[in-house]
Amino acid sequence: MKRFFIASLFSIACFSAQAQYTETINSNRPGGSQGAFAVGNQVLQFETGLKIGGDNHDLFQTETDLFGIDYEIRYGFLMEQLEVSLGGTYLKSTVSSNVGGVDNEYEFSNFQSNTLGLKYLVYDPYKKRSLEKPNIYSWKANNSFKWRDLIPAVSIYGGANLLFGDNPYLLEEESALSPRAALITQNNWGRFVFVMNFIADKIGGEYPSYSGIFTMTHSVNGKVSVFGEYQAIKSDLYADDIARAGGAYLITKDLQVDISGLVNFKDTPSKWQVALGVSYRIDMHAEDEIIMDEKTKKAEEKESKKEKRNSELVNPDGTMNE
Template sequence: MLKLKYPPFSKSKSLKKILIFTLFFWGSTSSFSAQYTEIINSNQPGFSESPYSVGTGIYQFENNFFLRSISLKPDFPSAQYGGVDLQFRTSFLLEKLELNAHLNYQQDRVALEKIYNTGFGSMTVGAKYLVYQPKYTDKTKEIRSWRKRGAFDKKRLLPSVGVSLGMNADFSNKISGATSITPKVGILLQHNLTQNFNIVNNFYYNNIGSDFSEFSHIVTATQSFYNRYSIFFENKTVFEKNQNNINLGLGLAYLYHKDLQINTSGRFLFEGKAQGFYASFGFSYRIDRHQDTYKDLDINGVKPKNKLGFSKRFLRIFKNKNKGLKTKENKKNNFLGIFGKKKKETEVEKLEREIKELEKEMKKEEKKKERQKSNN
């Protein structure tokens, strides 16, 4: 039996500490680099989450099918759980701000009895914000010294910091025993020790203000290789009033496409005196509608000042409003811009399209002439 070294969780003292840390990290300095990546950035198959957002214009779906079994004794019948975890992530306000929703649907089998409970286990709607991201030294520019080029960058010891805030909703079924709506806060840390190895730490305080409040810590180590595969090891510890629950997991993820990831994982569960296992298989997919933003800078890298007169600037306001109305009408035709065009048609693309249309018309006329000749 695994012995737990952690003391029971104290709700009042830990809540104050978490709120203080959250306010501190939210008010610290932040970097202005974008969060968008060329390939999908998924949290699956781990339970932890990185502090980074998916980026504006990204609509990402993370699905995971799972089977869970746990028993008090080896000879004792086990309680089994099966279901699906659904998560949706997007960002359309700021690059560093992500909005997400997590839904769990499962079926429970009660031990000793053939009784099944089916329904929504939990639902969480929240947001996370990247507060700080360190800037690393670009070693590719170092051409004089091989040692300096291969030396470890001490700046990588500084983690990227994010904060999360969410609300848990209970659907009043037999699976979940928490109150109807409870808040959830978290601190997200990620150490990018190398380009292919990182460590993520999450600290959560969940179901605040209810009889089922809990504090949890998740640490995940991920190693990627061959630009396609990544393996991870994870330890999740949940601190409750009467007992502490430990979850040890190992998983594999495969990048099938730049917008599609397939993953699987297995876990050992230690919940008080009970032991069990957890297995999952899932995939993550995103719809990429991201558009990069640009700023006009002069030779010195400074944004040029607007030299227009007051009257011209005043008239320019009404032109911008008319442009805004046109963009709103276009957005109404496409749901959140998901199925819209990414870029406007350029003059070259317009000419190519017109040439193709003329070629199609000429082919149609030739076919008509051939049919007329054959009929005659």
């Protein structure tokens, strides 16, 4: 489903609208997007995976074999809406070419990316809906499409790319420290979750890039979920269209495994990758806390007092008090 998943993959599809915290792990693996919701206050989560792939460049006549490790550490703190994360990729590249009939091969490895960032949930349309009582007289009223379902949860993300030393994945014109920002939206439609990420990367640098990631996740049952994803990338240095697909399996409420693959739609270079991953959380969350604004809190208190007054008017035998 972030994610992904999510965008956020299995657990986001099953997520409880009452709070940021979910009963099952909320992982951004195995896709390229991240969901709008944080892991939950005092939840520490580890997400990692191995991947292999290839880049074949028709113009340069090169073939590159890839082996990498993706990682992300996420922690919710201070409040349900806030999350700090550190994520990146360590990549080994083996490049083969043929120049003048002579085969050449060389390899290099380093961190392709490291990003430290914060995500904050700005707007959650589901927090009040979770407090609504179902219509006991109409199945249609409870399950039919409503225009408000098109309104997504919205988060903002800000971070810094960190690459230091003699790194072959860092061009001479690029800075070792650069900003990254994203706008994240998420719609929960029953067993389906739709996530959009709009990302500005290496802002203010020599080669800034912009991308959009669109992820649809479907929860097949209580254990299995699948996803499809499209990503568009645009920059002066590199542009591409990438498709991803895969699935995740929930082993326990705190442990998830996943598999995914990607391809692109160009030959400079053409890409493919296959990845296997795992996500695990250490759940130190104290309670399932409902996020409400002051207006909602007052309305809830008023309704509670009203119900209490009504109950005091009725005797245990069903007769009314004078």
